[in-house]
Amino acid sequence: MGMLGKLFYFKSNGNFKRSKKWEQELNKCIRCGYCYELCPLFKSNNWESDTPRGKLLLIYGMITGEIKPTQEIVEKIFQCFYCKNCSDNCSAGVPITDILTDARADLIEAGFEVEGTIVKIDEDLCSVCGICVPLCKYEALSIDEKDEDNKKIVVDKVECRGCGLCVAACPAGAITQKEGCEVTLPELHEKVKEFIKEDGKKLVVFACNWSMFPGMQLSESPTLVKTPYGIIVSMCSGRVAPELVLNAFDEGAWGVMVAGCPPEECDHDGNYKTRRRLVLLKNVLKELNIDPKRIRLEWFSTGESAKLERTIDDFVKELEKMGPIKKMNVSKVIGG
């Protein structure tokens, strides 16, 4: 839609009809910022406009007509993993993610094209096998069968929570997310490498954002105290692809821990998949002559930060007994 068209569209459709109903809730925000210390997107991008309170302000500016939506603003609004760390911590009672969802619907209706944290399908790679469709608990994926000869997977951009479960599950590697929010495989690989090569860490912990992030804060501070472990937040333990784990070993990790919510508490049903995947991985490790005890899958409920610390300490001690892994070449196993 061209600029003129967009302006006309706003006029004729009443701008932000869904978002406007939240004006009173938005006024409740005192801008204390308690919502952003736990927001993974703020942690990775570090601009005030990446904070939940920043996004609320942008929405407020749009519904009160003080600012017009621009591509950059729209991108910001579509960057959210719906972990709800923000709304759970807001004692002013601002329903942050509900407001975001309505703003998204309004912006999509207004014709904006976005990437945000939502997934993208590469139609050249996608074979429309449909494995991803039932995986998504939010029903954000469906098969468009309108054209019999040209079926395709479509993504509901309002519903997609950016958890990346489908990205890890797609056998064709056809589902991706935008770089820049520390969720894509190359970005996660990079982080693993940095931990091991630059910081000399022995244990890589993939922690699910939902249950772990608050506890994870314990070890995320920019301290001088060097820890033998590094924690990488993934949006869901189901998001941890096997090659990510193997890559960590290849880079020189002594051990890998995947920490997720207990199966019955997972928001995405992702951890069932993790469990299955890790059983298979352990077999692969055996073939590579690596002790399968070097991978651990652990469940933690929200707030169990003391348990997290204890479990990590135990594992580090065990790994120190085992020592480093003799050189291996994982890339051969996972096909380069």
Place this chain on the structure above:
Amino acid sequence: MKIDIEKLKEIVGENNVSDDIADLYVYGSDASVHHALPTAVVRPKTIEEVQKIMRYANANKIPVVPRGAGSGTSGHTVPIDGGIILDMKQMNRILDIRPEDMLVKVEPGVVDDDLNRALKPLGLFYPPAPASSRIATIGGEIAANASGVRSVKYGATRDYVYGMKVVLANGDLVNLGSNTRVHSSGYQLERLIVGSEGTLGVVVEATMGIRPLPKYRCLAVANFDKLQGAGNAISDIISSGCEPSMLELMDKIGIIAVNKAMDLGLKEVGAIILFEADGNVKEAVDFEIEKMKKICKKHNGKDIKKSYDLAERTKLFSGRKKLFASLSQYKEGIICTDLADDMGVPNSKIAETAEKIHEIAKKNNVIMAVYGHCGSGVIHTKIMLDPKKKSQWKDAEHVIEELYDYIDSVGGVTSAEHGIGLSKAPAWKKARPDMIPVMRKVKQALDPNNILNPHKIMDAPDDWVKATNLRYKVG
């Protein structure tokens, strides 16, 4: 205003400069009622980058507003003249922890709680602890002389500042203060930067004192039917020589709000006070707590509970920690605004001031909660109103005028810990006209082009409502 964005990108890199409206709009506000657009946002990572930015801004007379977490409550970082917002949060390394010297060296963007997380395993802590410690940065705390729940025993930020590196308006770097708790070597310029609200220089490194963590902490809560009883108990605790490590008040409005927000099930009495003692000898801690309990009982304090257990203490304190935001949930249709938020009064005036606040609120059709670190003389309020109604902003103006006149009449101070910024400037100027010319001379000496956070404190507009756009849509 013309700003050479490319020049700024050369200094800090492509990804650390923005003049996109998505950023300008968001960086135009803090936790106050104000809003104004900057022209650019810049995120330096090194001292040299800050120097280069200041040299460029000074040569071109471009305003620069240093910013930490933007949790300031009075419009401190709202760029009233546009210009550059200097987002200091990227400079967030803890440079050195020296237990042997009982000090730390930090970059200004380090978050208070992060510093304490790093110190805890070493049995140490950094005491000032504002309630916003989850997000507030050390630079912001220095520039506002933040204090908090433990200030009654441990003092404010100023008591921990040993030294600092500051980039001046012209880009020069100066090293102020020392590595020692005391010094008598020239003007105490590091102290001048404390509370300067970003108007005199950019703090780029700070040397701060730290303390050993006490072995025992015991927190107690007492209920009072009357706000007056709670206020008197606080004054009595302080004047009878008790040594609380925390002494907090929360009135009924606050209690109802946190009950609504967090389902805490607190008894909705006239007021509660939270008092804590700490130390390395349990008997001594017990002694302090018992002494304070006795005083509470003398003023009809009831249902007194105490605990040494961390989880239990955290629970007891959780309502107070999140009180500010919870106030927005007190009553449908009204919300909490950050106005008239932190006066200081002499110890004997706590109860009287608390009651006066309720009286002024009632007279002017707004609701005001009374709470705060009253042990150190800080009384917090918030004005709760319907921000869409124009008349309510008039009501707020009346409240502010009456309240600060009263504070002045009892020998109190406009701001005890959050600073003056924009919204408290008219009241402060009225109370301290003698300070204004002296402060202007200091400002002129250090920042002759008036580029560092201009038009704040003594130079702020006389009408706070019109100083900037309000961040709420009125009407």
